[in-house]
Amino acid sequence: MAKSKNIRLRVILECTSCARNGANKKSPGISRYITQKNRHNTPGRLELRKFCRYCYKHTIHGEIKK
Template sequence: MAESKNVRVTITSECTSCVRNGNEKHSGVSRYTTRKNRRNTPTRMELKKFCPYCYQHTIHKEIGK
């Protein structure tokens, strides 16, 4: 069998509020991992997820390459 070209890739998304407020005391930065189809979603993803450091739902943007 021929191998696939890895259409599905694993991405990491990071909280935008924690990164923006870098001068405040936070114990970390919220990060989530998920998979996306590279053909259907060629642009960077934005997901609304719960941030345990901000204690609210915030926008998490894709980071990486």
């Protein structure tokens, strides 16, 4: 089958501070958000400041692979 040519992609954003502290088990989990991005306008990795419910503060959430 042909590859889909949708412009909008579904991406997963993960908290960067929780992912780094995963070995410490300081937080009970890793905060993740699901959003969409436009493939043509943002070809690189997406990073947004979102609220992390495990860190109890706003942190940078970066795009991860599915």
